Amino acid sequence: MSAVLEADHLTRVFSRGLFNKVENVAVNDISLRVDDDNPSITVIAGESGSGKTTLASMLLGFMRPTRGEIRYRGRDIHSLKGDDWREFRRNVQPIFQDPFEVFNPVYRVDRILTQPAQLYGIADSEDEAHEMVEDALRQVGLRPAETLRRFPHQLSGGQRQRITVARAFLLKPKVIVADEPVSMIDASLRATVLESLRALKTELGISIIYITHDLTTAYQVGDSIYVLYRGSVVEAGNVENVVQQPSHPYTQLLMGSIPVPDPRVPWGDDLSPISSGDQRDVAVTGCAFAPRCPHAFDRCEDDPPHYRLDDDRAVKCFLYEDRPITDLESMLSKNTTSPI
Amino acid sequence: MTSANGEAVLKVNNLSVEYETPRGMLRAADGVSFELRPGQRFGLVGESGSGKTTTALALMRLTQLPGRIVDGEVLLDGVDLLGLSENEMREVRLAQISYVPQGAMNSLNPVIKVGNQIANGFKDHLDSISRSEISERIVEVLRSVGLDPAVSRMYPHELSGGMKQRVAIAIAVSLGPKVIIADEPTSALDVVVQREVMLTLRKLQEEIGAAVLIVGHDMGLMAQFASHVGVMYAGKLVEVGQVLDIFDDPFHPYTRALIASLPSTSRRHRLTGIPGLPPALLELPGGCSFNPRCDSVMEICRSADPSYDQIREGRWTSCHLYAEAAT
Ligand SMILES: Nc1ncnc2c1ncn2[C@@H]1O[C@H](COP(=O)(O)OP(=O)(O)OP(=O)(O)O)[C@@H](O)[C@H]1O
Ligand SMILES: Nc1ncnc2c1ncn2[C@@H]1O[C@H](COP(=O)(O)OP(=O)(O)OP(=O)(O)O)[C@@H](O)[C@H]1O
Ligand code: SF4
Ligand SMILES: [Mg+2]
Ligand SMILES: [Mg+2]
Secondary structure, X not given: OOEEEEEEEEEEEEEEOOOOOEEEEEEEEEEXXXXXXXXXXXEEEOOOOOOHHHHHHHHOOOOOOOEXXXXXXXXXXXXXXXXXXXXXXXXXXXXXXXHHHOOOOOOOHHHHHHHHHHHOOOOOOHHHHXXXXXXXXXXXXXXXXXXXXXXXXXXXXXXXXXXXXXXXXXXXXXXXXXXXXXXXXXXXXXXXXXXXXXXXXHHXXXXXXXXXXXXXXXXXXXXXXXXXXXXXXXXXXXXXXXXXXXXXXXXXXXXHHOOOOOOOOOOOOOOOOOOOOOOOOOOOOOOOOHHHOOOOOHHXXXXXXXXXXXXXXEEEOHHHOOOOEOOHHHHHOOOOOOOO | OOOOOOOOOEEEEEEEEEEEEOOEEEEXXXXXXXXXXXXXXXEEEOOOOOOHHHHHHHHOOOOOOOEEXXXXXXXXXXXXXXXXXXXXXXXXXXXXXXXXXXXXXXXXXXXXXXXXXXXXXXXXXXOOOOHHHHHHHHHHHHHXXXXXXHHHXXXXXXXXXXHHHHHHHHHHHOOOOOEEEXXXXXXXXXXXXXXXXXXXXXXXXXXXXXXXXXXXXXXXXXXXXOXXXXXXXXXXXXXXXXXXXXXXXXXXXXXXXXXXXXXXXXOOOOOOOOOOOOOOHHHOOOOOOOXXXXXXXXXXXXXXXXXXXXXXXXXXXXXXXXXXXXX
């Protein structure tokens, strides 16, 4: 299997303060790969500040990693030049969390979408470009007649977000890095947009890295999942397994916090009260989740746990000390696409 | 529309709000009627642009031009807020009916310390309160929302999103109002913090016995938080009922489609959205506004507007399918 995009031990450190430098490890040693002949939807999940957007920015080449490398078809993206860089740009497309800043505010939607269609030689003629643009808009539930003549600031947040999804439809890249693509869309449209993301995978063979803090939508569209806590992967595996049997206490907290759309299901009554976040500045020597973990014991504070559980699931937690060590690398290169 | 168990604290009758736009008058809230009883948590749901914020703002008399309240009554303990002078309204706001605006985290004043922002409410509404009493009350409300009293000396930018949202809630409950209106209080927060903030709001609301109107589009949140649900579509309230009834047996075809489109964590399935698009408010179809998207549409739906009727005790809907069941 050949990899289109590979992230190899990515780490990104931000430092704050001029004199007493505080290091904030936003992304800590994350590897992942996207295969050419095996389109998949990989979920990156975690709470606010866990490093999701930082990881996405690195995968897209917008931000350089402090350590590690991102490879496009085997080559470090930061060594690509000219046509090679252009090819990477075209084939690895973003859908952003906050679409406010993305578009040139003086261009109408029309131009925002038609331009890349022509630029990348996707449409042969202007007429064809317009037709493709209208198709793409309808795919994401927007009315071309109402949308095309507007400027970005004349659209609602959810509408702008869908324009970026439409743009991805149009460009048909190899990989889409989608950072909270449905966060500003209401429930009734969310299903439509998520279904169209899935269609991108099944019909056009596009792989998607789907970034979210919402495990419900992750479960509906994802194949494999990485759960991030303060920059590190704390649990990884097949979405079905992870959601049905969350094993890391942090994954359990995320799952238990979901407000289930059924008034008879209690809302995380079994969650322990120590869950409050904002522990950012606590120094971490052991498990990063220990200060919030209801199961923490002495061991957890001292050194970081290994990844364990089994062949297709990795959990970074001392509760699984008796389980075999999981080789994340070999797990990553296995086929994790699930059959829907 | 009063029910047997307890008097309504807030009664909204036939409230309509219009925005003047270059292309004509846009009616964003159209004849909205419902009531809140003490202790109720009423979830107002509907897709983006359906008129939720417009309705919430009108209840607070905070509608801004080009918007105008064109009709209706908002009775707070029998007093029509729409008839009060601006000065009288200022007395009522915060003390009796308070508001947590959409994007409240960003509504805090960035250059004023949190404690002083909370203190302003006490100073404006309690004439003879002393400085030391104010300090005590600030500590008390911060504790009540689970924040360290030290937060009172901090500026908003020093707080996380969840902490800012707690401050906004602290301000809203600080004077023990009868009604709290919260517009999408947690839509910018992640699930873990959302749950903590909502449980805090519920605890406080129960303690002071206030009624809460919570605006949002997350049906999961409504299922967990609300005791009653009202569904808006294209400016109209199309269904109201107790939360269990709405989820177990939705009446209106829009409510049914909304509930059917919800993703679940117990089963993977193809997601089906509601077909079609929300209507443009300036070009509403004739008859029932939902008719182009409705799976039960009948001939009459294209010509006549369905009336908003009580179908069963506490269950209201506006749909021709229930014309005969109306009481
Ligand atoms: N440009 C930057 N400079 C300094 N610190 C940064 C920068 N970008 C992110 N960080 C820090 O890195 C950490 C991870 O932030 P990131 O935005 O990646 O999180 P996220 O998971 O995307 O959160 P959210 O769900 O809120 O979008 C945070 O502690 C954040 O403050
Ligand atoms: N100041 C304004 N001028 C003109 N039209 C407005 C104005 N404010 C709102 N509207 C229109 O009124 C309708 C209702 O808007 P409102 O903000 O009440 O919706 P909402 O249900 O709160 O949506 P959301 O879920 O996106 O917050 C929309 O069609 C909107 O475009
Ligand atoms: S009135 Fe008719 S069109 Fe409207 S929701 Fe009911 S059945 Fe559907
Ligand atoms: Mg982010
Ligand atoms: Mg709103």
